[in-house]
Structures are given as structure tokens and as C-alpha cells.
Amino acid sequence: MTDIEIRANILDAFFAGTDTTANLFCFVTYYLCHYPEVKQKMLAEIDSIFPPNSSFQLTHSDLSKLKYCEAIIKEVDRLCPVANILARYPSEPIEVGGYQWPADTQFQIDLAIIHRHKDYWINPEIFDPDRFFLDNKSESYLNVKNDDLKDDHNEKENQKTGQKYSFIMFGGGIRICPGRKLAMIELFSLMVYVFGKYDVELIDMEAPLKTKSSIITTCQELMVKIKPRNL
Numbered sequence: 001m002t003d004i005e006i007r008a009n010i011l012d013a014f015f016a017g018t019d020t021t022a023n024l025f026c027f028v029t030y031y032l033c034h035y036p037e038v039k040q041k042m043l044a045e046i047d048s049i050f051p052p053n054s055s056f057q058l059t060h061s062d063l064s065k066l067k068y069c070e071a072i073i074k075e076v077d078r079l080c081p082v083a084n085i086l087a088r089y090p091s092e093p094i095e096v097g098g099y100q101w102p103a104d105t106q107f108q109i110d111l112a113i114i115h116r117h118k119d120y121w122i123n124p125e126i127f128d129p130d131r132f133f134l135d136n137k138s139e140s141y142l143n144v145k146n147d148d149l150k151d152d153h154n155e156k157e158n159q160k161t162g163q164k165y166s167f168i169m170f171g172g173g174i175r176i177c178p179g180r181k182l183a184m185i186e187l188f189s190l191m192v193y194v195f196g197k198y199d200v201e202l203i204d205m206e207a208p209l210k211t212k213s214s215i216i217t218t219c220q221e222l223m224v225k226i227k228p229r230n231l
């Protein structure tokens with residue numbers, strides 16, 4: 001790689017890799033404060049793997065046991081996608097939506113619309129991490145039965161919704177987010193260290209989540225009070 005390419009790659013990792021996880025963690029905090037039963041279930045999982053008042057080490061193998069935490073992160077991003085737009089340019093003329101489009105047309109894919117589309121999700125407006133947690137493939141979490149769900153990266157989520165690309169938190173195909181595993185490790189670690197050790201409450205439970213969307217959706221303000229957990 002040339003120096004310019006190395007610099008561009010480092011900047012990519014900084015820009016694409018810091019505000020995404022930081023803002024998504026704010027959204028996770030907001031939802032946990034509004035759904036105490038979800039928070040309790042999360043704490044039970046964290047405490048069972050990283051017992052409080054013990055000198056645990058954060059290992060990758062233990063973090064990957066946090067299946068309910070994973071479900072929370074996905075459900076929060078489904079409703080509030082931190083990366084909200086994907087862009088694609090077809091290299092050849094293409095038909096999309098019944099129209100012919102020339103090569104190099106820019107298509108923008110709106111994650112918030114797809115993640116809440118009633119064709120793919122039951123009760124899409126309802127916050128329910130169990131969508132990504134329960135192995136209940138037959139009933140309420142499937143809207144569409146589709147045999148063609150094979151996809152290298154999103155297969156597990158696709159199977160739960162029954163539709164290819166219905167959940168695209170990290171994009172898909174060859175441009176899928178290269179930082180996705182690191183992002184999940186960061187978010188799991190934050191959940192263990194912050195919620196496992198501290199009680200986090202919103203200052204104003206009535207205040208809506210204040211966001212601003214451009215390339216990514218950012219959290220404008222989230223006032224919280226934090227105290228050590230009463231264990």
C-alpha cells in the first residue's frame with residue numbers, strides 16, 4: 001500500500017469505528033433504562049458469566065456467551081440504526097422496482113425503513129430483543145417463509161425474520177462492515193463494565209431520545225446518573 005492508502009485506511013477505522021459504537025452504546029443505554037425487565041434479564045446473563053465482586057478477565061470466549069446482550073444490541077440497532085444509509089452503484093444498467101437505471105446511478109438504502117418494514121417484522125415498532133434471542137423459528141417472529149436465505153454473513157438474522165437482508169446493521173455483501181466483530185466485542189465489554197458494575201438511570205425519563213442523522217445517526221444528549229450497583 002502507498003502512504004496515502006495507509007492513511008486512508010487508518011482514517012476509515014477511526015471515523016467508521018468510533019462514533020458508530022459510541023452512539024450505539026448511548027442508544028442501548030436509553031432503551032435499557034426504559035425497559036427494566038430487559039435490563040434485569042441482561043444483568044442476570046452478565047452476572048452469570050462475569051460474577052460481580054470476582055476478579056474476572058474479559059476473554060473473547062466469555063464475551064461470545066453474551067447472547068442476550070447480543071440480542072439487545074441488534075434490537076436497538078434495528079429500531080435506531082446508527083449507520084442509517086448504505087450506498088450502492090451498479091456497474092451496469094439495471095432494473096430496480098420496475099424501472100431501468102443507467103450504470104453508476106447511486107442507490108441509497110435506508111436501514112430504518114427496512115428494519116421496521118411490516119413485510120419482514122411482526123409488530124415492527126415494538127422493542128423486543130427476544131426477536132434475536134429465542135430460537136422460535138416457526139411462529140411470531142417469522143413473517144415471510146423464504147427458502148433462499150443463504151447469505152455469508154447475515155444468515156442467522158435472515159432466518160429469524162425469514163427474509164434475506166431484512167436486518168443489515170453491518171451492511172452486506174463484499175462491502176460489509178469489516179469492523180463488525182470488533183464493534184460487538186467493544187459493545188459487549190462496555191455492557192459488562194458499565195452495567196455489570198453500575199446502576200445507570202436517565203435523569204429525565206420523559207425526554208425522547210435526541211438524535212441527529214447524517215451519514216450516521218448520533219445521540220445529541222443523554223443525561224444519566226451513575227452509582228455503584230447495590231450487590
Ligand code: HEM
Pocket residue numbers: 012013014016017018020021024082083086087168169170171172173174175176177178179180182183
Ligand atoms: C456498531 C458499530 C458499527 C456499525 C453499526 C457499523 C456499520 C457499518 C455499515 C452499515 C457499513 C456499510 C456496509 C455496506 O456498505 O454494506 C460499514 C462500513 C464500514 N465500517 Fe462499520 N460499523 C460499525 C463499527 C465499525 C468499526 C469498529 C470499524 C473499524 C474499526 C468499522 C469500519 C468500517 C469500514 C472501514 C467500513 C467501510 C467498508 C467498505 O466500504 O468496504 N466499522 N459499517
